[in-house]
Amino acid sequence: MTDASPARPNLSNPRVRRTRDRVLAVARELLADVGPAALTYSLLSERGQVTRQTLYRHWPTREALLVDVILESGDGSTYPEPGNDPQTVITAYLHSLRHGLDGPATAGALMALAAQADRDPEAANTLATISEDRHQALNRLLEPSGLQMTADDFAQLVGPVMFRRFISRQPVTDAAIDTAVSQWLTSRRAGAD
Amino acid sequence: MTDASPARPNLSNPRVRRTRDRVLAVARELLADVGPAALTYSLLSERGQVTRQTLYRHWPTREALLVDVILESGDGSTYPEPGNDPQTVITAYLHSLRHGLDGPATAGALMALAAQADRDPEAANTLATISEDRHQALNRLLEPSGLQMTADDFAQLVGPVMFRRFISRQPVTDAAIDTAVSQWLTSRRAGAD
Amino acid sequence: MTDASPARPNLSNPRVRRTRDRVLAVARELLADVGPAALTYSLLSERGQVTRQTLYRHWPTREALLVDVILESGDGSTYPEPGNDPQTVITAYLHSLRHGLDGPATAGALMALAAQADRDPEAANTLATISEDRHQALNRLLEPSGLQMTADDFAQLVGPVMFRRFISRQPVTDAAIDTAVSQWLTSRRAGAD
């Protein structure tokens, strides 16, 4: 049994770590500057003081790079605080989501993945995983309130925000977020009756 | 002052029309076969019995081609019938939307646009226009019922479907559609109180 | 039946001719300057005001390029005059051969071919063809004298010169040439007895 994929650099090696972090930082910059389509390995290599070959060693596929960019979205934008009042928590969550999608780096990487997900199962998987992550993150914030969301609920809340941001291209206003939250809460209360 | 854009072929010329339609048909096939990223002018020219030059004349930019593909989505998938019962109409509409996004041609082109919309105002505009089109289409279907939707409403309904289809990558089940519709109706009725 | 090899540029096209001649000239220069091993398509492209892609179109393989360099050895070094006296003609021929192998361009290309001929039948063929060419050229020079050489004779004459030039790396002196010629003539006369 030969090794199918040639083994990516060992992250416990500090040199490797250094290289990787530096490149990811530059990648984020470039993603914001030139967009995902123009984020070529050629460009990244010359801006990142690194050889193209090194990029391939770390991220055999451009998609792998995008994943790392999204997952370790280096802006340190933190999630809001957990809390007892669902409406407050959810609203704060959607605000933070909106903020996370404002910077063109993460948003660009996300759409790049989405664009190829229909043909690239790995990209599709990654998207699913990311969604699930964010879903669980919200549930953790909601824990003190005793409320938990299903995937359906999550789609119901986040979908409208995403739709405005990426498809209909209308600004995601505070009002729009409020609408989404209150609609969901209303219908939920009604359903509970 | 030189002419910035060299004038695209005159659509009233039947020969032009023929060429254009033939190419668009092939483009749709290829879009389904190989995906938007692999839909190159080179490939399209050889499959479409046309010179690359001709493609450039018709669609100076790849994005222009994608727009035409989306707008004239040739599958003949028709909208549902208008009707008096909002719930029925809306549900039928979402079903047809889901169906339209099942074929990988339109969906692929759509995401390709979305991926570059952050950097390409024209793509962004196109997306906005398309969204608005579909929004108005729904409103036309709803006319008999006397009900009309705001952009907010539309996002609230369509967003969750899109989110599942393109981001969280869960199947868009009938149940999910029902949930979206009933939530929206419920909250609406509650708001009307 | 698909076209296996993508068809090389049409030499009757003047643009093609121009490009080709320019590149071959530069190739000869570089061959002399840096040797056959360092004559990369990359280097050739940048010195020749030409894209790498263009080089590949003209000479799909580096060997094809070397062949053209050898066959159209542009130095215009002419063969000597035909004549009645075999000894004079043959000696003159070997002098011109030596001169042709002095310039590092042709000699380098020749050895490059020889080095890969054991594994590359095309290279082997090319070498055989070139040898045969030179053999016939000599016979043409000898026609007035009524004498003709077999392949054996040719090897007997040219071999020692090649050996000194490429293997034993001794200078090919006038004396060495005289020895080769007179040995061959002597033994020939002896054999005729």
Next chain:
Amino acid sequence: MTDASPARPNLSNPRVRRTRDRVLAVARELLADVGPAALTYSLLSERGQVTRQTLYRHWPTREALLVDVILESGDGSTYPEPGNDPQTVITAYLHSLRHGLDGPATAGALMALAAQADRDPEAANTLATISEDRHQALNRLLEPSGLQMTADDFAQLVGPVMFRRFISRQPVTDAAIDTAVSQWLTSRRAGAD
């Protein structure tokens, strides 16, 4: 004064010896299998159970490796017996030479050296040395006969064989060898008159 070249492994160390011999054996195999151009350090390292680094330690340059391969041509092909009759001895010698050049390992290495000798004085030297070696070896075989060859004589005999083998690419037949030998003997006798 820093040490220009980092000192190659000490051959008196048995571990070194082991490594070296093992690698050379593999190198010979590979040379026959894939030819000199494809005998990369990468390939050699993985086939030879050895790191690339180790190869560089032993043979700082690929050429140094080829020299070792040629000089210690491990096939154990022995020279023929010395004897009194020059014709017999010389013929036997040329047969053994032909045999030595039949196996693609030595022949390939030899031409690889020849191809770079014009630009690499070390390669040129090595070739000269090797030639001289073989020349002296023949003279040793001829000692019982009282006959000795000059470098000129040697070139006159060996050149035609080499030429057929490497340049004109005709088979080196027994007849060709006989011709070479008898021509040389004839002219020699004639010259002695």
Next chain:
DNA sequence: TTATAAACGAGACGGTACGTCTTGTCTTATG
């Protein structure tokens, strides 16, 4: 017998070249 020096394995890295692909422009011959 244990240091100590050398050889070695493992593998990251900056380079350079490869052969291929698509793009947009430009040239040429032809119908």
Next chain:
DNA sequence: CATAAGACAAGACGTACCGTCTCGTTTATAA
């Protein structure tokens, strides 16, 4: 004389080797 065929420049792709550089580990020799 307008247009197809296709040559070309530009530049990214993914891969292969190269030569160099750590850093641990093993082996051999010498104290």
